[in-house]
Amino acid sequence: MTAASPAVRVLLCDDHAVVRAGLRALLSSTEGIDVVGEAGSGSEALDMAAALRPDVVLMDLQLGADMDGVTATHRLTSADEAPPRVLVLTMFDTDADIARAVAAGATGYLLKAEPPDRLFAAIRDAAAGRTVLSGSIADQVVSRLRAPGPALTARERDILGRLAEGLGNREIARALFLSEATVKTHLGRIYAKLDVRTRAGAVSAAARHRLLP
Known part of the structure; x- marks a missing residue:
């Protein structure tokens, strides 16, 4: 009999407590995913990730005045020892946001409008190191490569x-x-x-x- 795979340890990072509560309730409804903590800011996510060692950090981009999600993503993925995968979960789908998040080291970029099953699969894929993109985001990435927008230094x-x-x-x-x-x-x-x-x-x-x- 094959032993069950260990649950994916997930840290939530969103500055809205109601959103975090909803995500925790949603993720707790599926097997194989364990929410180990919730952070309300980028700096809190850094501290909690260092202490809890999650496999995946579910990261919002807009985190108030403390630190934005892109900066937090860069710092998390630049950790010297066993950095977590960062899966961006946001409402923003502009080219600039996508490019900045990916450049910062995000493993995936998912929109909050995605259905729950897609989110569950994305978390598992991110934990395994596979790139995850919402369908519309993938289309934008291809379009951007074909017709790049303004790129500033x-x-x-x-x-x-x-x-x-x-x-x-x-x-x-x-x-x-x-x-x-x-x-x-x-x-x-x-x-x-x-x-x-x-x-x-x-x-x-x-x-x-x-x-x-």
Whole structure:
């Protein structure tokens, strides 16, 4: 007689207590999945993951002011010893969110609209190291590869963030320790990549593509 496989140990990370309670109740209804803890913030998830050693962290992207899900994912998957798999579970399906999560080390990206059976299977697949994507997300990834959207450098994102705060070129240069000429050069590249001509247009396009911090 073959011994049963050990249950997948799951840590929930979502800043809404009601969502965590719903997920715990849902996951407790299926065999082979054991919810070992709940974190309400990114920093709490890091501490709990270090103490509980889950196989999979079910991670929301929006976690309030503490730390976003992408940053928490990167720190979790960069752990020196036996890092957990991170399965993003979110309502957001923009290209920028998907790209950032995958680049941070997420094993999968699932939308909260998925049916329970799909979530159960995704957790097991993530624990086994298999990539997991919602069907619509997989379609977007393929479309993105065929027709990539605007890709900004880290410095361009920094400048765009300051631009969104309403800072002028001189203030941006001072904040980022750059010359005004360098800021103008970066802005020109940003405008070209976003296909806009004004500062307001750049901020609007960045918000649409979720390129802002």
